[in-house]
């Protein structure tokens with residue numbers, strides 16, 4: 001293990017200094033596109049201003065014989081497009097694949113100055129992050145990059161979940177994590193064939209009615225992903241990283257997608273993946289606090305003065321802890337509103353009414 005004194009030293013001579021804190025930028029959705037798919041690639045300039053993060057996917061969902069086309073397509077798109085304040089990410093192929101190394105060797109010199117974050121799939125432990133960390137430092141030094149490229153891990157194997165804390169703390173480059181429910185289900189031998197979301201068979205059933213044991217008993221579908229997501233959120237927050245829900249594969253079921261995203265939002269995630277244009281607005285809506293909640297948060301912050309003591313507002317007790325909860329909501333609203341005029345107007349109107 002590196003000494004804490006060395007943790008923030010560059011891992012290659014000439015590489016940029018590692019960041020001390022992960023910058024928070026609006027991150028409500030990571031929109032996936034396949035750079036080898038001409039139709040999707042053609043939509044990039046019009047989608048970029050509508051999303052917080054655009055991700056050129058090189059891994060799963062790109063056919064094996066299209067891997068090079070996807071890699072080269074991403075270089076072309078990244079070079080030709082002005083992304084404004086939208087972040088550009090990529091998901092490279094896994095470290096044990098025939099393509100992962102070439103992805104990094106191609107992308108960093110060619111478009112490293114445009115890439116904010118590299119998503120690494122199937123991360124199993126700190127050793128995977130250490131490998132990428134050193135390699136990126138060497139490539140950054142060689143390319144003369146002035147800011148470090150950050151790393152995002154997908155949690156999609158049982159071993160990765162078991163090692164989630166050490167992955168989160170493996171490098172100052174660690175920006176965040178996402179849940180990978182499809183690979184994780186396979187790795188754990190779970191018996192769901194869905195990509196994220198609930199399952200009708202994973203339920204609890206109401207007790208029988210003693211007076212009428214044969215009467216139908218209500219069942220309640222449970223969240224298969226709650227445990228993993230909660231562990232991931234804690235590991236991320238403990239290490240100053242941003243947690244994201246991953247993909248929701250049932251594109252047509254926009255209602256269940258919204259529910260799953262909202263659970264993740266309430267639990268502490270900053271965003272989710274959008275796999276199809278229809279999921280962009282769902283993520284935008286869900287991961288932006290409700291105007292009424294923002295107005296309430298501001299009211300509590302105003303009433304709490306220096307943030308200590310206890311007061312009653314509209315019948316509810318407020319104190320040093322609740323003002324912190326309210327600051328979380330208000331600060332997120334402020335950072336989103338700074339980039340979104342409609343949201344800024346909605347928050348201002350709701351605060352005026354409150």
Ligand SMILES: CC(C)(COP(=O)(O)OP(=O)(O)OC[C@H]1O[C@@H](n2cnc3c(N)ncnc32)[C@H](O)[C@@H]1OP(=O)(O)O)[C@@H](O)C(=O)NCCC(=O)NCCSC(=O)C[C@](C)(O)C(=O)O
Nearest residue numbers: 032033039040043060061156180181182183247275276277
């Ligand atoms: C689901 C699919 C096949 C339906 O694609 P479609 O063409 O059948 O859908 P459509 O409704 O007919 O599409 C309408 C239009 O939108 C376009 N379009 C469609 N999607 C996009 C997009 N993302 N970005 C930009 N444009 C898009 C599409 O090209 C079409 O354009 P057109 O009107 O000109 O004909 C398609 O949306 C798609 O391929 N999405 C990305 C899938 C992906 O990236 N999967 C990997 C992430 S999930 C994962 O890896 C799991 C994980 C974490 O690893 C793990 O849990 O283990």
Ligand SMILES: [Mg+2]
Nearest residue numbers: 060156180183
């Ligand atoms: Mg996967």
